[in-house]
Amino acid sequence: MLRTALRNLTAHKARLLMTALAILLGVAFVAGTLVFTETISDAYTKSAEQGYDHMDVQLSPDNKEGEGHPGAAPKLTQHTLDAAEQLPGAKSAVGVVGGFTALADKDGDLVGGGWATTGANYYGETDPRYPLQDGKAPTSQGEVAIDAKTATRTGYHIGDTVRLSVNGPIREEKVTGIFTTDDGNVAAGGSLVLFDTATAQQLFTAEGEFSSIEITAKGGVDQAELKQQAERILPEEAKAVTAHKLASDQAAMVQTQMDGLRTGMLAFAGISLFVGVFLIANTFTMLVAQRAKELALLRAIGASRRQVTRSVLIEAFAVGTLAGLAGLAAGIGIGAGLRSLLGGTGVTVPDGALVVSPATVLVSLAVGIVVTVLAAWLPARRAAKIPPVAAMSALHAAPTVRGLVVRNTIGSILAGAGAALVVVATGQDDGKGLLSLGAGLLLIGVFVLTPLLSRPLIALAAPVLRLFGVAGRLARQNAVRNPRRTSATASALMIGLTLVTGLTVIGMSMANAIDKMSSNAMTADYQITMGGGIGTLAPEVGEKLAALDEVTASTPLRSAPVRLDGDKRENWVTGLDSASAPKLIALDFTEGSFAGLAGDKAIVDTHTAEREGWRLGDSIALTWRDGTPGKLTISGLYQDNQMISGIMLDNAVLSPHLDHPADMMVFVSVKDGVGQASKDSLEAALGDNPAIRVMDEGDVSDEISGVFTMMLNILYALLGMAVIVAVLGVINTLAMSVFERSQEIGMLRAVGLDRRGVKRMVRLESLTISLFGGVLGIVLGVFLGWAAGELIVNAGVPTYTHVLPWGRLGLFLALAALVGVIAALWPARRAAKLNMLAAIKSQ
Known part of the structure; x- marks a missing residue:
């Protein structure tokens, strides 16, 4: 049976290749996400650790909730700095001042993207934080030093005059020095400007005040001992923290930020794999159906049901393993590419090696194997149930009426319960959990019902298909001939378009709501x-x-x-x-x-x-x-x-x-x-x-719409992989369908249907299946988008109104049609090339 399973792999290379490609894409997204986020996280973590190498203990204000006056705790004073310098275990102490500082480049544009444009003080020649690369440190008003990365990007040199702003008014300063730094913000593409301490205090705090104090230990004094000494000189509402703890907290913060990004990207990878399940199950279902004779003969000569099931699962395991390995390799490339792409957008990532952890390897392979084996399990069970007597016939028994009734009943219950939960969730203040559960049940229920829905919905296309003559009528009949296969293929596209449509409705409606809110609240010019x-x-x-x-x-x-x-x-x-x-x-x-x-x-x-x-x-x-x-x-x-x-x-x-x-x-x-x-x-x-x-109001609206447009475009790109998998599913279904109908196609050719007519028949069938999935996806997406909008209104956005972006919905339907056209190219050509005599003799 093992040899039989392996022989079947080589006998159906083309069909299993598309299944493997679907798994490969999903696994590549998972592996790429893990490699990318782990690499970025590792780079920022090491950069953060390097940023604390110059100190051992930091003193800073301690903002304790519910204590002291409202607002931030008071800054540290010169008195505390003097006391820190006199600690027995202190080698040196540096007073730190810093805050937002916007630097303009030579064209007058902001450097560093705003969030990472900062300024700080250069404490003196003993300051270990910013080694000078060129020039001298700023010593008075009108002088500044800039970091080396910013100098390279902007072309500023020693002696140049730069324009900057701390809180509005423009300041013109002379560049006296260029320094290097391990500051994480600078490594991430920001800018850092240094002033002399007196000027920095004037700009960011007050005379004699510091944002923090950094203490370096003498040789032989560890950080914990120095921290204990520093705690004795702390003023009220201040704290002492070791550099190890600061680096650890920074690493944890980076990890938390990466976790959010990782979770979001893995969610889209999961969607792609979920869509791929339909393709995998469809492929093995059709392979089992085509091998009904072979499997029945195996049963007749003594193979047990367990052996037949194991044979199919071995095929799935082999395909999943090979696709998982290929997906892992592709994912490593994707992770490296995403890092380079991030750098190309102007975001500078700290230097570091590409991280491929053992966990990434194991997870990627496990995902590929588990998803494939689970998707093939039902077809494997179905294969085991083929009775030996089926070896006498080319056809296996069709689903029973009882089986169809049970399937449709379960689907109706799930879809009805899901829709009801979604509607109930819209009336609650916090119905996110209920909405998610309802949406999941609704999607599963509609998937189960798609064989039932396929006949009436595809029948609506009959008047249009008749315009294409015999090819159109045959295409409609072929699309509904095997409702389960058609529904599994259409469902993959349906899920992708449901998510795309729902996100578009929510995004466009939210942008409109904030735009309206802005215009309603602001009457100023x-x-x-x-x-x-x-x-x-x-x-x-x-x-x-x-x-x-x-x-x-x-x-x-x-x-x-x-x-x-x-x-x-x-x-x-x-x-x-x-x-x-x-x-x-x-x-x-x-x-x-x-x-x-x-x-x-x-x-x-x-x-x-x-x-x-x-x-x-x-x-x-x-x-x-x-x-x-x-x-x-x-x-x-x-x-x-x-x-x-x-x-x-x-x-x-x-x-x-x-x-x-x-x-x-x-x-x-x-x-x-x-x-x-x-x-x-x-x-x-x-x-x-x-x-x-x-x-003005238009600028505010453009800024808001720009943010939502960017978010939607990112989501479209991530969901694009699910659509690619859906395309593979349509190709797979049509290829299998052409194989099953070889004799029929040969007879059609024999009675006068030319090659062009055969191609048109297959293309129209593909187009019909794709539009069926597209219509279901758009309808479900609009419904779920409406429900999510109701929750947004309940959350306190009174200006939110449901917007149906008809232009984009039409575009999505057109894209579904394009999927059908593209997916039919190879199967249609293969069908048209069939030798009619060989096809007639094939069964």
Whole structure:
């Protein structure tokens, strides 16, 4: 039986090759995902560890929830630094200051992508963090040093003048030095600018204050001992952490971030493998059907059912092993390619070797083998049930009426229960779990029912197929001749299009909702923010804009932490200009209005008010950031949205309690309204600052739609593998169908159907099956997209409305048709080339 199984492998090379290709693609995606994420994780982890090589213990503020004043813990002072330098086990101590710093290249564009554009202090000649590669360290205002990677990318050299911004106003500094660094942000494509310590403190903290203190141990003193010594000099709300612990925490954070990416990519690999199961099961089912005589003869000469089952499973095991090995090799290449592709997009990854762990090898092979064997198990059982008497006939018994009734009953129950759960989930505030369960049951139920659904749905295409004459009528009959095979083929395409359609409906609807929310909440002409939403604006920016002749109204939005009486958690309040706000911000008030917002008055969104039990006219007792107590009176209640929510008050009340006032954004309206001239004027007034973005409503909408479009394109690319597997399934089905109908095709040729007619028949059959799967997928995708949208509305996005992107839905249906056309090319050509006499004698 083992020799028989191996002989069958070589006897059906072409058919098993497509099955192996489907497994290979799925395994390659799994292996590529594991290799890519492990390589990136290892590179960042080692980079993080190198970033702490220069120190042994770090002192930093300790932000303990519910203790001290609201907001961040106080910075460390020069006194603590002096004490750290005098520790018995300390070789040296460095005071660190840092924060957001936007650097412009020679074209005036932002370097580093915003999130990784940082600045820090160069402590002195004993500073071990940033070895100088060229020039000298900055020693006074007007001097900076830049990292070597940024210097290479931008072309800056010693003596060049660079433009940068920390919180809005443009600064022009001279480059005095270029340094190397193991900073992970720089390795990832960011930029780092160094100032002298006094300037850095002026920009990021305050005179004599440090963000952290890094201590290096003397020879023979370990980190734990130095940490114990440092704990004796710690001020309140500060902590000491060893470099080993910092590196470990950094590695854990990187691992957590990679876990999210890995999980997402593996989910799409799982979808591809799930779709591949249909192809594998279909292939083995048809191979078993074609070998009915052979298997029955084996039974007749003494082979047991177990031996027949084992023979089919051995074939599956061999195919799965070979495909798994090939998929692993392809996956290693994909992992390396993804890393190179990431670098090509401008994201720099730390140097490191490609990581192929033993776990990746074992998982990849296990996935290939297990998926293939499980998919072949039912066909193997079916093969074992072939009675020896079937050797007397070329045909095996068709499914019984009882079997069809049981199948359709189970499918109806699953689909009905799944649809009911989906509908019930839409009425719940947190119905994600119920929706996922319902969607899974619905997909399985529809898959089980597809043989029943295939006849009536394909019959709808009969009027169109008749236009193609005999070939069209034969194509329809062939498509419904074996409903199980047709349904298994169409289901693979159905699942892929269900996911694509559902994600498209949700993505387009969400983009529309946020666009509408933005336009509803913002009546100002322009919104001014720091690039990428990173960093805050200095009050000087809002003051400069308000002083412009063309500006008719402006208000900065300024936030600060407070602690409500009796509440240990921090709450945030937002300050604005109460006189200008009504002209720039549109809020839906349920009680009160902007008119009462002055002095110690505040407006609160209805969600917060309901949670806290507040009503119009109530007083709110709180503690400000500086520790002083305060009281606000509620003068208005408004409906919150994703743009604006919480407690809002006049900046004149909020600002005195802030050591360093800073604005999240500034809203501005101008005399001439929105236009390129107005935008250019505002940008020029701000010094054409690369760190500051001046956006009108259209820019905000474009930014939002751009994010969703990018996300959808990534999802389309990932789901594309499932569609490729579906194409293989259609090719496989048609090839098997042509083989089974060789005699019939020979008879058709003999009675006058030419080669072109045979090709047209096979193509129309493929087109019909693909459109059947496409229609089912689009309908299910729209339904599940609607259900997910209802959950989004329940989660507090009132502007969400269901959008049916008819253009894209039409494109998806056209792509399903294209799948059918492409998949039919080889089977149609093979059918047309059959020798009619040999075909007639084939059975």
